[in-house]
Amino acid sequence: MKKRLDSLDKCYKSIEQFEKLSTVLYWLLFVLSLITLYTNDVDMNYILSALFIIFTLAFSIANNFLKIYLIPRAENKRRVHLLSNSLGISLDNEKTNAYYNNSINPSFLRLGANVFENSLFAKTVVSKMLVRERIKITLYILLFLVSILYKGANLSAVAIIAQTLFSGEVICKWLYMECLKNENEKIFDGLHNLFLSYSDSRKNEFTAQIIDYVVKYESVKSYCGIKQSSKIFFQINSEVSKEWEEIKKKLKIDKHIKS
Numbered sequence: 001m002k003k004r005l006d007s008l009d010k011c012y013k014s015i016e017q018f019e020k021l022s023t024v025l026y027w028l029l030f031v032l033s034l035i036t037l038y039t040n041d042v043d044m045n046y047i048l049s050a051l052f053i054i055f056t057l058a059f060s061i062a063n064n065f066l067k068i069y070l071i072p073r074a075e076n077k078r079r080v081h082l083l084s085n086s087l088g089i090s091l092d093n094e095k096t097n098a099y100y101n102n103s104i105n106p107s108f109l110r111l112g113a114n115v116f117e118n119s120l121f122a123k124t125v126v127s128k129m130l131v132r133e134r135i136k137i138t139l140y141i142l143l144f145l146v147s148i149l150y151k152g153a154n155l156s157a158v159a160i161i162a163q164t165l166f167s168g169e170v171i172c173k174w175l176y177m178e179c180l181k182n183e184n185e186k187i188f189d190g191l192h193n194l195f196l197s198y199s200d201s202r203k204n205e206f207t208a209q210i211i212d213y214v215v216k217y218e219s220v221k222s223y224c225g226i227k228q229s230s231k232i233f234f235q236i237n238s239e240v241s242k243e244w245e246e247i248k249k250k251l252k253i254d255k256h257i258k259s
Helices: 009-037 044-086 108-149 155-165 172-194 202-222 230-251
Strands: none
Touching: 009 044, 009 155, 009 172, 044 108, 044 155, 044 202, 108 155, 108 172, 108 202, 172 202, 172 230
16 A cells, blocks of 8 residues: 655645634734623733734734735645646646546546545544534534623623624634535535546547636635645544445446546
C-alpha cells in the first residue's frame, strides 16, 4: 500500500492553529464582556477595557488573516492538485501521493472520479463534525432561553449572550456546516448515478455533467468556508477508503473507464 503524501498538510496545520487562536480569543472577549458588566471598580474596569481592546484587535487580525489569506491559499493549492492529478499535468512543484485513488487515465473522467471520492470523504467528515456541533448549539440555545425566561436576568448580559450566539462564529458556522454536508451528499449521489449510467455513446454529455459537479463542489466549499477536521479525516480514512474501494468495484470505475 502506498504511503499517503499530501504537501498541503502544512497549510492546513496553519489553518488549524489560527482557528484555535481565533476561537480562544472569541470566547475570551465574551467572558470579558460579562465580567466588565458586573464590575463596578473603576480601576478594574479600565484594565478590563484595555484587555478587551487588545483581544478585539488580536481576534480581528487572526480571523481575517485566516479567512482572507490562509484558507483561500490552501484551497487554491488544493484545486491545483486536483487538476494536476486529474489531467496529468504538473501545474506546480507540490507533491501528492495516494490522495486520489483510482486508475483512470488522465482525463475529465478521472476528474469526476476524484471529486466523487472527495465528496464521499467530505460528507463523512462533516457529518462527524456536526455531531459535536449540534450538541454545542443545543446547549447554547438552552442557555439563551434560560437567560431570557429568568425574570431577574440582566438585559445587557442577555444581549451579550445573544450577540455571541447569533454571530458568524456560532450559529452561522453551524448552518454553513449543515449546508456543506447536504451539498456534498447531493454531489456524491449525483456522481454515483452518473458513473452508474456511463456509456461511451454519451461521453460528451458525461464530461459536461462532470464539469458541472466539479463547479458545484468547488462553489459550495468556497461559499461555506468550513475547514474540515484533519483529526476526523485520519480517524475515518481507513474505513471510508474501504467504502470507496467497494464503490469503485460496484460501479466498475477502474475496470471499464480507462479513456
